Amino acid sequence: MAKNYDIKINxxxxxxxxxxxxxxxxxxxxxxxxxxxxxVRQLRIRRLVYISSAAAAAIALLxxxxxxxxxxxxxxxxxxxxxxxxxxxxxKADAQPKFVSQKVQVNQGGVYEYASxxxxxxxAAAFQNDRGxxxxxxxxxxxxxxxxxxxxxxxxIPMTYDSANQSxxxxxxGMVEVYAVQNGQRLNMTPGKSIQVEMVSHINIPNIHVLxxxxxxxxxxxxxxxxxxxxxIIQVVEEPLDINDPLYEPKKTLQDQLAAIAQKGQSExxxxxxxxxxxxxxxxxxxxxxxNPTLEFDFQDLGIQFEGDESKLxxxxxxxxxxxxxxxxxxxxxxxxxEVSIAKKTGQDYExxxxxxxNELKLIANPVLIGxxxxxxxxxxxQELADYASQMKEREAKLKGQKETLxxxxxxxxxxxxxxxxxxxxxxxxxxxxxxxNWQKRKVINRFAANRxxxxxxxxxxxxxLKTIKAKFILDGDKSFKPMTAYLVDQTxxxxxxxxxxxxxxxxxDPASNNAILVADQKGNFYLAxxxxxxxxxxxSKTATFNLQVLNGAGSEKESLQxxxxx
Numbered sequence: 001m002a003k004n005y006d007i008k009i010n011x012x013x014x015x016x017x018x019x020x021x022x023x024x025x026x027x028x029x030x031x032x033x034x035x036x037x038x039x040v041r042q043l044r045i046r047r048l049v050y051i052s053s054a055a056a057a058a059i060a061l062l063x064x065x066x067x068x069x070x071x072x073x074x075x076x077x078x079x080x081x082x083x084x085x086x087x088x089x090x091x092k093a094d095a096q097p098k099f100v101s102q103k104v105q106v107n108q109g110g111v112y113e114y115a116s117x118x119x120x121x122x123x124a125a126a127f128q129n130d131r132g133x134x135x136x137x138x139x140x141x142x143x144x145x146x147x148x149x150x151x152x153x154x155x156x157i158p159m160t161y162d163s164a165n166q167s168x169x170x171x172x173x174g175m176v177e178v179y180a181v182q183n184g185q186r187l188n189m190t191p192g193k194s195i196q197v198e199m200v201s202h203i204n205i206p207n208i209h210v211l212x213x214x215x216x217x218x219x220x221x222x223x224x225x226x227x228x229x230x231x232x233i234i235q236v237v238e239e240p241l242d243i244n245d246p247l248y249e250p251k252k253t254l255q256d257q258l259a260a261i262a263q264k265g266q267s268e269x270x271x272x273x274x275x276x277x278x279x280x281x282x283x284x285x286x287x288x289x290x291x292n293p294t295l296e297f298d299f300q301d302l303g304i305q306f307e308g309d310e311s312k313l314x315x316x317x318x319x320x321x322x323x324x325x326x327x328x329x330x331x332x333x334x335x336x337x338x339e340v341s342i343a344k345k346t347g348q349d350y351e352x353x354x355x356x357x358x359n360e361l362k363l364i365a366n367p368v369l370i371g372x373x374x375x376x377x378x379x380x381x382x383q384e385l386a387d388y389a390s391q392m393k394e395r396e397a398k399l400k401g402q403k404e405t406l407x408x409x410x411x412x413x414x415x416x417x418x419x420x421x422x423x424x425x426x427x428x429x430x431x432x433x434x435x436x437x438n439w440q441k442r443k444v445i446n447r448f449a450a451n452r453x454x455x456x457x458x459x460x461x462x463x464x465x466l467k468t469i470k471a472k473f474i475l476d477g478d479k480s481f482k483p484m485t486a487y488l489v490d491q492t493x494x495x496x497x498x499x500x501x502x503x504x505x506x507x508x509x510d511p512a513s514n515n516a517i518l519v520a521d522q523k524g525n526f527y528l529a530x531x532x533x534x535x536x537x538x539x540x541s542k543t544a545t546f547n548l549q550v551l552n553g554a555g556s557e558k559e560s561l562q563x564x565x566x567x
Contacts, residue, residue: 129185159495160497484500
């Protein structure tokens with residue numbers, strides 16, 4: 001007798017929809033009781049099996065229903081939660097910054113500037129296909145920037161950096177994403193080639209005289225980590241003051257004070273420099289190159305005089321017409337000039353004024369030598385140059401003390417002005433009369449070389465003193481919800497950190513920062529717990545409850561979400 005057993009070792013798990021359809025236990029029981037009776041003698045075994053299976057299914061569904069009704073939260077760790085999800089997980093794909101594309105001729109490369117002021121300098125022969133072959137013709141480059149907190153949030157990229165078993169947060173000055181396509185296929189950078197990136201952003205600078213040191217990182221989505229690449233070369237861009245800026249008055253005061261300090265410093269350094277005369281730097285002899293026309297003069301017959309040791313240098317000198325000379329007629333060299341005056345211009349350029357009666361000609365010429373005259377002049381020059389260097393070193397040693405004293409004084413005055421500015425901003429913040437959290441922001445250009453295509457981050461790694469609490473969350477009045485991806489927005493350090501939000505979560509944050517929490521559900525709704533809820537947490541408290549309020553679609557617009565975070 002054949003035994004046609006249907007044994008399922010790993011049966012398919014019920015979906016949430018299937019479970020929901022069978023959560024009405026009363027209906028399920030009625031369905032079971034309505035099943036026609038079967039004679040016991042003929043189908044005893046089958047009936048027993050059928051009853052057991054149905055009862056077990058009903059009991060299992062009841063247990064599932066009761067379990068979900070009690071917590072609505074699967075028992076899953078944060079590590080397991082994110083391991084089952086993409087490393088880059090934007091909360092809402094259509095809210096991200098948009099890519100901008102440019103056509104590039106591979107054989108030429110080019111410079112491409114974007115509306116923000118950022119630039120890409122693409123070298124020739126910069127791209128190859130996945131077989132390692134150089135591509136030719138036209139390539140399309142796609143470029144995207146993430147330069148503010150809302151951009152970083154919508155990027156959905158973890159902003160933690162693990163190095164040498166140490167975990168850091170990344171204070172981002174901004175990120176760029178760059179990739180290239182030809183005929184629908186993604187390309188790679190050619191080994192040895194790099195795209196020069198100039199990313200414009202705004203960063204907090206506590207002291208305008210000391211720039212923070214940012215690094216450059218490349219995102220490795222396979223290793224799920226940022227990879228250190230280089231040092232970010234930062235240049236501050238001076239912007240004109242805006243009279244409509246709420247911080248215009250303190251900024252203008254600081255600007256005027258710093259300008260006055262700088263002017264005073266220049267005046268004082270000029271006095272120090274003039275207190276000891278500089279030695280005269282010797283002029284290096286030039287050898288005749290044989291291409292340009294030349295003139296020769298008898299200095300004694302013409303009565304030409306030079307200051308200092310120049311008369312030694314120009315004895316036996318031939319005057320060769322400089323490329324900087326104005327145009328002249330070749331017939332001028334056939335004239336016998338009876339008067340000559342020589343005036344020093346710049347470098348080795350001299351202005352020669354030649355006269356003969358009413359005829360006058362002005363030329364720019366360089367003194368050149370030939371043969372032994374050049375060799376003798378070079379020997380003298382080397383000795384004079386060594387003497388000059390020695391005299392300059394001795395002079396600088398005498399002035400060093402005065403210059404150091406002046407530099408210390410200038411630094412003290414600058415710091416005093418900066419401190420005064422900080423106090424004014426702090427007062428504004430306490431009185432809530434202006435956006436004081438923006439007082440340190442300065443426009444900068446971040447420069448680095450991208451030798452691979454992908455996401456690049458200019459960031460400052462830091463490890464703050466974190467406070468860890470057991471956080472309870474209420475999602476727009478609902479205490480029961482499934483785990484969701486949430487982001488802790490640290491406005492002070494300009495970074496976002498994602499975490500698994502459940503009804504009860506261990507939350508670590510920097511209590512010295514302005515923090516907020518942002519969440520987006522699968523329907524595209526945004527929820528916010530602003531910085532005021534963090535401010536209510538006592539220093540000694542181990543728990544806190546956050547009420548995440550729905551934003552009613554306002555968060556779908558970047559500007560609205562930015563304003564909510566600032567407020």
